Amino acid sequence: MTTPVLGIIGGSGVYDIDGMTNKEWRRVETPFGEPSDELLFGELGGQKLVFLPRHGRGHRIPPSELNFRANIDAMKRAGVTEIVSVSAVGSLKEELPPGTFVIVDQFIDRTFARVKSFFETGLVAHVSMAHPVCGRLGDIIERAAQDAGIPAVRGGTYLVMEGPQFSTQAESNLYRQWGCDVIGMTNMPEAKLAREAEMCYATVAMVTDYDCWHPDHDAVTVEQVVKVLIENADRARALVKAIVPYVAGRDCACGKGCHSALEHAIITHPEKRDASLVSKLDAVAGRVLKK
Numbered sequence: 001m002t003t004p005v006l007g008i009i010g011g012s013g014v015y016d017i018d019g020m021t022n023k024e025w026r027r028v029e030t031p032f033g034e035p036s037d038e039l040l041f042g043e044l045g046g047q048k049l050v051f052l053p054r055h056g057r058g059h060r061i062p063p064s065e066l067n068f069r070a071n072i073d074a075m076k077r078a079g080v081t082e083i084v085s086v087s088a089v090g091s092l093k094e095e096l097p098p099g100t101f102v103i104v105d106q107f108i109d110r111t112f113a114r115v116k117s118f119f120e121t122g123l124v125a126h127v128s129m130a131h132p133v134c135g136r137l138g139d140i141i142e143r144a145a146q147d148a149g150i151p152a153v154r155g156g157t158y159l160v161m162e163g164p165q166f167s168t169q170a171e172s173n174l175y176r177q178w179g180c181d182v183i184g185m186t187n188m189p190e191a192k193l194a195r196e197a198e199m200c201y202a203t204v205a206m207v208t209d210y211d212c213w214h215p216d217h218d219a220v221t222v223e224q225v226v227k228v229l230i231e232n233a234d235r236a237r238a239l240v241k242a243i244v245p246y247v248a249g250r251d252c253a254c255g256k257g258c259h260s261a262l263e264h265a266i267i268t269h270p271e272k273r274d275a276s277l278v279s280k281l282d283a284v285a286g287r288v289l290k291k
């Protein structure tokens, strides 16, 4: 049995996990530099849990400067098998008002100033991103939300923008025409890197605002985002707690293929592989590179 370790990446407003026992903040070294913060190791309801505040405690790091590779590599080194991202987003749809939780299932990646892969010259790999979130983890989050009495919308496309400025109204309207549901600045390349590292990844997107397209609402401000996040903090905490029993003690081998994403992805001939890169990817790709 593959023993599950649940990892939570907490976004804006989520800098700690309530109710964790045996808590210890620990620095995890990675070949990619510093993660956003120390990782919080502990247990919740008897289940091992590892928490990372995406922007660091005190929200120090902006989206474009996040060291996504270090964050995902550190989670992998910590033994995490499945990551739940908890993220603040703007709504691009009338029917997704502030306060709505969306279990995202697709992304459009419009970021352009980030390192997006663990692989590079000397070791080339192409993983599938057709289904960018783990459907099994999505099912778990959906059931957990029902148990906790939290209405959550299953499915939705998250437009990932570069930021840090919020969108112009023309951009917001364009993304609406594309059929996107919510907008944020952080889940890419995070989801791509989690896939490369063969970890399940799913997102709970908490709607905090109507971005800037809605004729009856003011354009989004940080003040508004924080206000809605504070109002929703209890529900976010309850949802994390409700996820735990579905992970605890179960075989987490992912039937959706997340844990074998690299199986046929590496194309570089073994003799042409860069040895230093191969050793740098010991945690992320060791399963396939050691064969």
Ligand SMILES: CSC[C@H]1O[C@H](OP(=O)(O)O)[C@H](O)[C@@H]1O
Residues within 6 Å of the ligand: 010, 011, 012, 013, 054, 055, 063, 086, 087, 088, 089, 184, 185, 186, 187, 222, 225
């Ligand atoms: C504080 S509003 C903008 C900020 O919030 C979201 O971050 P996260 O996904 O980490 O909750 C958004 O993507 C921006 O980074």
Ligand SMILES: Nc1ncnc2[nH]cnc12
Residues within 6 Å of the ligand: 088, 089, 090, 091, 166, 167, 183, 184, 185, 208, 209, 210, 211, 212, 220, 225
């Ligand atoms: N409207 C918005 N745009 C981008 N990121 C956000 N995070 C929360 N609201 C947002």
